[in-house]
Amino acid sequence: MPEAEIPITFQPSGKTTRVRRGTPLLEAAAGAGLTLDSPCGGEGTCGKCRVRLLGTNGKPGPSPPGPAELRRLGTEEIDEGFRLACQTPVAEPMTVEVPESSLLASHYQILSDWKGRSIDTRDPAVAKRYVEMPEPARGDDQPDLLRLQNALGPFDIDLEMARLIPGRLRENQFRGTAVTADGRLIDFEPGDTTGQCFAVAVDVGTTTLVAMLVDLSTGEELGVVSRLNPQTRFGDDVLTRILHAREKSDGLAELHGIVLDAVNEMIGELVERGDVARRHVYEVSFAGNTTMQQLLCRIDPQFLGEVPFVPGVGRSLRLAAADLGLAIHPRGVGYVLPVIGGFVGGDTVSGMLVTAMAEEEGPSLLVDIGTNGEIVLAAEGKLLAAATAAGPAFEGARIEHGMRGGHGAIEKVTIDDGLHYSVIGGVKPIGFCGSALIDVAAELLRHKLISPEGRMTWPVDLPEDLPEDLRQRVVIHNDHPAFVIAGETETGTGKPILLSQRDVRQLQLASGAIRAGIVVLLRRAGLEPADLRRVFVAGGFGNFIRRTNAQRIGLLPEQIPRDRIRYQGNASLAGARLTAMSLVARRQAEELARRTEHVDLSFDYHFQESFAEAMIFPSG
């Protein structure tokens, strides 16, 4: 049964969420889109997720501090209402103030924090500058473009823009805002428009497209939209798309066209919601796996479908938005992240970039869970990357009632005497997303309703001591056992939401592939799971991942201490955003892509063996 949810408001952002009683504030904040810093993994030892509880009347709320908080915060701060978000369970509606210092360094801040390196992260490829020039007069016959160049510094220019400049300068009395992209003058706008400078970052996933509007003048995120990648109608993995491009004469154009249309529609949604003029969007930055990037660019992926799976480009691409057909400023630009190999793409480079994993002391691991699962191991200055065909289960595809982590998705499930879930948007659920899939499978394993081999228990074989609520949830569905997460009366569809035997098989495949990839990379480096100092889990499968549950289903090795696992969210999108904002980040991305060794698992004997093993859920 769905539990009544408690509304929480965060200040100064004004973001709100609704969570179940007892949910740690850290998690509630994540639900509201605020990622608090918690390097200790929510153990209450690092003291970084400091927040201040405000009563509804602005006074400190009543939550008593725990011992960890007393240690980390001191009585003075506690008297002012400060608490650690990871140690504070939600008990009643409240307003919480989040100090800037407690937010997980946004990605460009992470970058600038890298080991004290001084990196100017506010150097986007697109720059605006307001300039005022003296008007030509007798004795000052300086050519128009040189006049502008004297005010602005050197720039490149194409013929079209050179043709426009003389008229533009005079229409605006030689005052206005010059826009450059990659050092090329792309516009001269009336007045001071330096505050209207936007980019869109796009995560081009095999299953899901996510786009974010970014204010380049502040670095702020102005909105995010997502949708199913329309290419899924031609198959839900990269190989079927490559096949479609190859077998049908206009297959490539078709795949390219529909994803481009979708991107343009998402840009349209973003600018409309954000009340931003489309002509003020000057750049789009793309991250996706190698095949998705090539299809987006209409670069024939056929050689990605043949041994030895060679990408067409490799390095990053800068392109004219008009050449690609992007509906932004007519002289805007596009950027596509570099890739590591045929199946380790710009999305993985994004993850490496935003986690700064290569800069960690001690071995670190990145697990990026999408339709493919990419794994990167950084150890002793070396970087190894591999891709596994995990399938789209964690994105809700191939799962009977699966869905993306959007409005109406059950995103968290706990089971004790009964079952409790929370729904994104606080509405009646219409399905469940990847994080809930992990939760429910972990809970059913714990309650022995799924065997280590992945068999769901038949209604006739249920344990005697199983609480009645759970007992009633085990049903027969398509001649196999299934588990009802939400009954037909609770859902937005009027039909029950359940986990089927087939769903569990999909989960085993997805989880096993990723786990096997981790094992193989660790073995290559001569490491054990416990040697990892940091594990970054990235992916768009929900607002949060419950580490214990991820380990319970065997997605991550149990030997990794829980506090070393950090959830990174959609790192592909974050990397696209970061590279839109920073040329330094682009250079870093290029360098990371080139430094990383691509490990081909497709013919790896150890991988096959590990995969078979990893298909079995941990019996713990």
Next chain:
Amino acid sequence: MPEAEIPITFQPSGKTTRVRRGTPLLEAAAGAGLTLDSPCGGEGTCGKCRVRLLGTNGKPGPSPPGPAELRRLGTEEIDEGFRLACQTPVAEPMTVEVPESSLLASHYQILSDWKGRSIDTRDPAVAKRYVEMPEPARGDDQPDLLRLQNALGPFDIDLEMARLIPGRLRENQFRGTAVTADGRLIDFEPGDTTGQCFAVAVDVGTTTLVAMLVDLSTGEELGVVSRLNPQTRFGDDVLTRILHAREKSDGLAELHGIVLDAVNEMIGELVERGDVARRHVYEVSFAGNTTMQQLLCRIDPQFLGEVPFVPGVGRSLRLAAADLGLAIHPRGVGYVLPVIGGFVGGDTVSGMLVTAMAEEEGPSLLVDIGTNGEIVLAAEGKLLAAATAAGPAFEGARIEHGMRGGHGAIEKVTIDDGLHYSVIGGVKPIGFCGSALIDVAAELLRHKLISPEGRMTWPVDLPEDLPEDLRQRVVIHNDHPAFVIAGETETGTGKPILLSQRDVRQLQLASGAIRAGIVVLLRRAGLEPADLRRVFVAGGFGNFIRRTNAQRIGLLPEQIPRDRIRYQGNASLAGARLTAMSLVARRQAEELARRTEHVDLSFDYHFQESFAEAMIFPSG
């Protein structure tokens, strides 16, 4: 009467010409398109125009050496047939060997000679390189573009080319010729095509268009074509064209379209004659006056027609050939020279570049004679430039029987007891070009058939002692005296070719404007004509300019010692060629354009005064 002409062949080029008996070999070589080095001005003192006379049977010819030659060459060389071209008059048909060392340093060599500076002049914007790459194989899944980059070094690339590369590499077994333009990969061609790398240099004159095909792999000139600028139908000076662009709604597009079409037709002629594939022409480099360059680029020239006459661009432009509509390689590039001011354009910068005048010791002057006369003075590290509206007389326009210096043009005239002329191409004449205009005016002044004020003598007022042949040439034409250069029986048209009173007036205007400009610039720098150490005369008005005659008509001040005057030919074309071949030259051009002070003569009192004075022919 036309004199029988003597055929001369030059080796090793095999170039031929026909000249009048007594013509110095130096001048004959110029007629064949070979500019011999002659810094002493043909006085026989520098010894640089050394050539070897070969009899028709390959043995030394009979011409006896003069004292200057004995001094410069020594008996051993003289025995081998060596002579100084400036001291050797043509007496009979012969074959002449021209040592490489005697050719006027071609323009890029001039550049590399600049005061011992080490300038790599073989660094064109377009580069070709043949590469062979290992093919992808298991264990080598390097992306295609990175594979190429490893072989070639870094390059930029646009989306279209990135799309082509994977297929291209495989079609050609990962071997072929990479073409880059301005650091951007524009093609990957099958096989080794490094020998097929061409550019076209274009002089965009107000009256005349000249285009040259250049082999970028050798620096060699492969052909030159010229034609009337079709814009002349809208007026023969820049102001009438600016007016047309302004007054007619599609005037600019029309002016742009017809000159672009003409350029494309000339490129077509060049590649056909040169047996070169159009797709192997990767670049076009343009030099012209500011208005011509803007019309070519379709950059509205209206502000060039208003005080303070501001150019739209100023700096050089690099552009995509496709953006301009040039019919060369589809991803080829264009380059347009930087300009100095509204009426001192890329043609003048070209002249400064190829003469290296800024590097001369002592004051030097460049006089570029086209439809406008541009004058540049270099003195004590300063550069001053001014334009005068000379009009197109020296290009044969506004002259009744005037024509460009092409096939059928009388290009040299001498008058003693009778009149002698030579015709380009050795055919029956159809008109006369600028150099002949200077000659005939100078000769008529000398024979007092033109007064210092420019009045032609009436038949009834002819001097008593005038030879009969000349007497018969003075006729009445349009109610004014005129002088017959070639009678109707001698010409290709069946009509006489004559110099009219109106022609003389045009010459006075043109010559006076240029002379006045020279005087004003010298005065600004506090110099006298005799202070000039070097005077470069450039222009496309013939094969050669006779310095004495240029001084006789007052085009150049008489006080300049004759041996300091050097004819530079079409310097605009030479600069376009040089900038196609050398990025160093482009940087030099940019620097020269920016360093040069633009002197506006239009409101200069001294100019008006000097112009009035200069309209009077020297009475000497």
